[in-house]
Amino acid sequence: MMDYGAAIGQQLINGVVLGLCYALLAFGLNLIVGILGIMSFAQGEFYMLGGVFTFAFMQYLGLGYVTSILASILIVAFIGALAERFLIKPLAEKDMEITLLGTFAISIILMNLLEYIFGNTPQKIFTPFKTLYNIGPLVINQQRLVIIIAGILLVLLFNFMLKNTKFGISVRATSQNKVAANLVGINVAKTYTLTFGMGCFLAAIAGALMGPLSAVYPSMGQNIGLKGFVVIVLGGMGSLPGAVYGGIILGVIESLGAAFISSEWKDLIGYGAMILILLFKPQGLFGRKGAGV
């Protein structure tokens, strides 16, 4: 009986860690969905870039793990902003629906470009956070602890920024009423570019943090990009708290499902949950109809 409880506890920890990474990626995706009003198919590739760049900086430039993460997430945010400014914005001016294909194109271009440069061999990121901690019968390694702390801090930080700073309020104002935003002097085009960059930034952090727990390779964004959709369907399109709760819920049910049913069922459980939500609560668990960010 004791063993069973410990196993559940262990899987809960793993689930929360995985869930916080989903949450960061989905928080960024919901920023993009909620503020620009477009769905991005490239979110998984920005996650991948975070991981692959972190690996590359460590491997080829000899930088430390933390420095490499900081450098890669800033570069990824910049790439995201450029993609919005020079690809998504011109498309959106012609037809909002084409932007969906535009982000799909970004996803394929990034994946293939990186494969061309680095090859598709899975690589390992070696983290300096290797200590193991024992909490009663449970074991947690330092990297997982770092993910939990960083994930919570980032969500709180972005939430604070959006609620309390002039920039954050102007971002929310733009999502709630574009005409009025223009009329009060908010530079809407710039807000969109910065927001898309922030969304990519969050995905990249998740990728760089998860790197040491799995492996990094150019096509790693495909599956996690789909998980991003599952999370925002669970939590509610455009809902930021929804992205966080939805991410953690998905991470936990996947981990428990993998441990106690079968690891082959892991994806089925996640997508199954998405279909149930779409059927019975299409606005998501935490979404409100017609609400802005």
Place this chain on the structure above:
Amino acid sequence: MLEITQLEVSYGAVQAVKGIDLEVKDGELISLIGNNGAGKTTTLHAISGLLKAKAGSIKFNGQELTVLKPYEILQQGVAQVPEGREVFPELTVFENLEMGAYLTSKDSKLFNDTLEMCYTYFPILPKRKNQLARTLSGGEQQMLVIARALMSQPKLLLLDEPSLGLAPMVVEQVMSIIQEINKKGVAVLLVEQNANLALEISNRGYVMETGKIVLSDDSKNLLDNEEVKTAYLGI
């Protein structure tokens, strides 16, 4: 102050404004009346830079506005109160006003003075300060949007149908505040379907029909004009 010459604007495939001339001088309160679909809102959107002019010019104190972005036009001192109470629904009343001063809030003394002025015009707003804008009544939302525009300290205020859908008593209140704002030296261009109301408080008026200005005169003359009376005043 504002000089529009031969302005043409298309709204999608439709040419909604077909070459109009319109002028607002310093300190004036000008009304632009006409039926639904005459091109009044399109004209205001072109002034604010929300729509691009197809031809013609809009000069504000000598500066051509048709080449500027909406936030640059606001910086020049032209603010718009759009039709239909366009608040930021999920922001508080105070945050809405703060956004109104988006380009000017660096000087906090100026911000506070302007805020005080708005609160004096609309005493209901300080009472609702921390409420979300979507919880306000229609009249309160209209007041909030006017106050939000005033927070940018405009020299020219464009108002699009401020009376639409408001209770008669609230309409009177809003109209008298618009007059008060104008008396403080802010020029006003007032777009109204309610021609009577607009002509009562304005110095001069323009009548717009299917994209063209068909009449312009002192407001009191327009109130006596037989065509205007039958077409717009319902007399």
